[in-house]
Amino acid sequence: MMVYDLACDNAHRFEAWFGSSVDFDDQQQGGLLACPLCGSQNVGKAVMAPAVSAKSNQGQTRQSMANDDPMARLLMMQRAFESQSDYVGDRFAAEARAIHESGETRSVHGEASADEVKALREDGVELLPLPFRPRARSDA
Numbered sequence: 001m002m003v004y005d006l007a008c009d010n011a012h013r014f015e016a017w018f019g020s021s022v023d024f025d026d027q028q029q030g031g032l033l034a035c036p037l038c039g040s041q042n043v044g045k046a047v048m049a050p051a052v053s054a055k056s057n058q059g060q061t062r063q064s065m066a067n068d069d070p071m072a073r074l075l076m077m078q079r080a081f082e083s084q085s086d087y088v089g090d091r092f093a094a095e096a097r098a099i100h101e102s103g104e105t106r107s108v109h110g111e112a113s114a115d116e117v118k119a120l121r122e123d124g125v126e127l128l129p130l131p132f133r134p135r136a137r138s139d140a
Contacts, residue, residue, distance in 0.1 A: 007046035008035035012072075036076045078132045085109050093120060100125040 004024060007013045012035050018024040024045075027033050033043040085107035088095040092110030097120065099106060109130060112120070120127055 005046040006033070006035075006043050008038060008040040009042040010035065010038050010040055012037040012040075013046050014076075036079055037072055039079075074131060078130075081107075081130070082109070092116075096120055096125050096127060097123070 002018050002020065002024070003015055004018065005013060006016050014036055016024075016033070018027070028043065031041055034041050035043055086095075086109075088108045088110040090111050092108065092112045093116035095108050095110070096112075099108065100120075100123070117127065117129075
């Protein structure tokens with residue numbers, strides 16, 4: 001496995017792992033790479049410092065931008081969550097209740113009023129508030 005520091009055309013830096021340099025080239029040419037911060041597919045290798053061993057009495061402290069910047073970390077979490085759940089908009093309460101009653105395990109996100117959230121919790125429906133406002137998707 002290889003790790004590359006990548007950068008998009010908006011100057012966002014992030015790390016990605018590849019099985020080989022050929023895997024990176026294939027994914028880049030196939031349009032499979034995208035910035036986790038802005039979604040840009042114009043991604044390339046960033047200039048990287050060589051891996052130099054630290055002195056034995058010092059630990060190595062190499063971090064990516066996402067680890068340094070809490071907002072970047074939150075944005076990456078948001079994008080990952082949204083890609084793995086269905087946006088249901090203002091139908092959230094009804095969808096969450098239906099999923100709970102059917103025993104399904106799919107994830108949904110959307111908007112609900114305080115009264116709807118309270119009723120869902122009273123009925124034993126597990127839910128968490130998101131630390132971000134869901135983005136409506138054109139496929140919703």
